[in-house]
Amino acid sequence: MNTKLSHYFPQCTHDPTLIYLDTAATSLTPTNVLVSMERYYTQYRSNVSRGIYSNAETATKVYEAVREKCRALIGAQDVQEIIFTAGTTHSINMISSSISTLTDDINRAHGPHIVVTAMDHHANFVPWQHVITHYPEGTFSVIDLSDDYTLNLTHLTEILTEKTTILALPYISNVLGTINPVREIIAIARDINPDIIIVVDAAQAAAHVPIDVLQLDCDFLAFSGHKIYGPTGTGILWGKRKHLEKVEPFLFGGEMIAEVTHEQTIYKDLPQRLEAGTPNIAGVIGMGSAIDFIQSIGFSTITDHEKELTKYALEQLKLIDDLTIYGPQDEKIRTGVISFTVDNMHPHDIASILSTEKNIALRAGNHCAMPLHIQHMDVPATARISIGLHNTREDIDHLVDGLEIARKILCKPSKGQKV
Amino acid sequence: MNIYQEEILAHYHEPSNNGELKDPTHTHCGFNPTCGDKICIDLIIDHDTITDISFHGQGCAISQAAASMLTEHVKGKPANTLKNLTKDDILEILGVELSMNRMKCGLLALETAHRAYYKNIDESKS
Numbered sequence: 001m002n003t004k005l006s007h008y009f010p011q012c013t014h015d016p017t018l019i020y021l022d023t024a025a026t027s028l029t030p031t032n033v034l035v036s037m038e039r040y041y042t043q044y045r046s047n048v049s050r051g052i053y054s055n056a057e058t059a060t061k062v063y064e065a066v067r068e069k070c071r072a073l074i075g076a077q078d079v080q081e082i083i084f085t086a087g088t089t090h091s092i093n094m095i096s097s098s099i100s101t102l103t104d105d106i107n108r109a110h111g112p113h114i115v116v117t118a119m120d121h122h123a124n125f126v127p128w129q130h131v132i133t134h135y136p137e138g139t140f141s142v143i144d145l146s147d148d149y150t151l152n153l154t155h156l157t158e159i160l161t162e163k164t165t166i167l168a169l170p171y172i173s174n175v176l177g178t179i180n181p182v183r184e185i186i187a188i189a190r191d192i193n194p195d196i197i198i199v200v201d202a203a204q205a206a207a208h209v210p211i212d213v214l215q216l217d218c219d220f221l222a223f224s225g226h227k228i229y230g231p232t233g234t235g236i237l238w239g240k241r242k243h244l245e246k247v248e249p250f251l252f253g254g255e256m257i258a259e260v261t262h263e264q265t266i267y268k269d270l271p272q273r274l275e276a277g278t279p280n281i282a283g284v285i286g287m288g289s290a291i292d293f294i295q296s297i298g299f300s301t302i303t304d305h306e307k308e309l310t311k312y313a314l315e316q317l318k319l320i321d322d323l324t325i326y327g328p329q330d331e332k333i334r335t336g337v338i339s340f341t342v343d344n345m346h347p348h349d350i351a352s353i354l355s356t357e358k359n360i361a362l363r364a365g366n367h368c369a370m371p372l373h374i375q376h377m378d379v380p381a382t383a384r385i386s387i388g389l390h391n392t393r394e395d396i397d398h399l400v401d402g403l404e405i406a407r408k409i410l411c412k413p414s415k416g417q418k419v
Numbered sequence: 420m421n422i423y424q425e426e427i428l429a430h431y432h433e434p435s436n437n438g439e440l441k442d443p444t445h446t447h448c449g450f451n452p453t454c455g456d457k458i459c460i461d462l463i464i465d466h467d468t469i470t471d472i473s474f475h476g477q478g479c480a481i482s483q484a485a486a487s488m489l490t491e492h493v494k495g496k497p498a499n500t501l502k503n504l505t506k507d508d509i510l511e512i513l514g515v516e517l518s519m520n521r522m523k524c525g526l527l528a529l530e531t532a533h534r535a536y537y538k539n540i541d542e543s544k545s
């Protein structure tokens with residue numbers, strides 16, 4: 001039997017009939033996250049890193065403590081390698097826009113070679129595709145998928161060369177649920193080019209699987225606070241210090257400055273150099289509490305709960321006629337992000353009907369992964385459920401009932417013989 | 420409000436004017452990138468009258484029904500009927516209230532038909 005965890009989430013109490021199956025888009029918020037943000041706003045509101053008075057010191061202390069929580073969550077070595085950002089998209093753009101200072105490849109005749117995967121979210125695809133347009137000699141390649149919706153590692157070895165500058169990949173696909181063998185992939189990539197810069201998009205991983213950046217041996221890793229039970233508008237970029245030192249600030253202004261004169265500016269050290277402006281203080285504090293929440297539940301409970309439900313959901317969905325699942329069948333290499341189509345039922349209609357008939361929240365569309373849908377799955381859109389800690393087996397049962405209701409509404413009543 | 424009313428489902432299951440026209444005078448395909456819907460509209464306009472209109476493509480019940488109803492509404496009428504057709508007209512013809520997120524589905528056929536109409540008018544001027 002799976003553990004009941006929905007009581008942590010006020011939204012489940014506010015609307016007990018809500019069946020929220022869209023954690024991959026954004027997770028629900030547990031009470032402790034709300035409480036910590038409210039405490040900041042009601043008890044010690046002040047700016048960080050500047051005031052001398054006691055509330056400012058409290059705020060700075062609580063805010064900076066979140067860096068340590070993030071460091072521990074991903075197994076990084078040094079808190080100064082944790083840069084607070086507005087989320088994964090922001091983090092990845094920070095690196096892609098700094099490619100000219102990160103690598104010498106842009107000065108070489110062949111230009112940079114950037115490799116992404118067919119399962120990347122637009123946030124880890126478009127910034128790279130865009131930056132390559134600045135370099136006429138640069139090249140952009142996409143690693144294909146195998147038939148079982150895992151990355152095609154043979155294709156990976158064919159594409160990577162000793163000149164490849166960047167390999168950007170998702171830890172977990174936000175459409176297929178595939179958990180990529182990131183460590184193995186990075187080892188292969190470093191065999192081919194020891195200097196390759198590897199960027200891991202951990203948006204769908206950070207709340208679901210334990211991460212260890214040192215063991216993975218990636219160069220950068222990003223996640224969003226709002227997908228790990230924290231508030232929107234938060235996230236981190238982690239990078240190896242030797243790379244972060246070379247990242248050009250994306251924003252210039254206050255908080256990042258050691259000294260300014262009319263003639264020149266000297267920046268602070270990491271992480272402040274990359275965090276200009278007053279940050280999202282309450283948000284970062286909330287993200288810290290979200291990490292506390294995850295750690296207090298523990299990854300072994302989280303993965304047990306989610307694997308059990310994923311297995312159950314896959315079993316139940318497979319019993320539905322004309323339903324196709326896009327993703328690995330084996331729950332050992334996947335998470336509870338499950339995309340599917342049902343013949344003759346458009347995903348939008350499925351999502352509308354499940355909402356009105358069963359108060360189920362699930363996503364329909366291409367989930368910001370258009371290349372994957374159009375060029376690899378060959379469907380314009382899918383319906384997607386994604387499992388979070390609040391979900392139960394009953395939620396899956398309601399989903400299955402809802403899909404049968406949708407079928408009754410949408411499918412043509414058979415008038416005797418089929419034409 | 421339940422948007423899957425009998426009339427909408429009837430149009431979805433058995434759309435009117437569904438298919439391609441031979442020798443259309445105007446044609447355009449419209450997309451809704453977020454949901455992957457695609458609707459193409461073919462028109463034959465002869466002496467300012469829409470003598471024939473058809474649609475084809477793929478999409479949800481709302482976008483398909485709206486396309487079917489639109490073609491019924493303007494077929495055989497003066498071209499101005501299409502030209503002057505507004506968003507509110509389509510919503511009235513559909514007879515349901517659409518949420519913000521489904522509005523694009525309901526209006527794809529209208530936008531596409533307008534583009535078809537204007538695209539070829541401009542081309543024939545040149």
Ligand SMILES: Cc1ncc(COP(=O)(O)O)c(C=O)c1O
Nearest residue numbers: 087088089121123174203204224
């Ligand atoms: C795999 C993946 N990468 C990146 C993102 C972008 O995250 P954000 O919108 O929080 O920047 C998402 C969120 O949809 C995602 O699922």
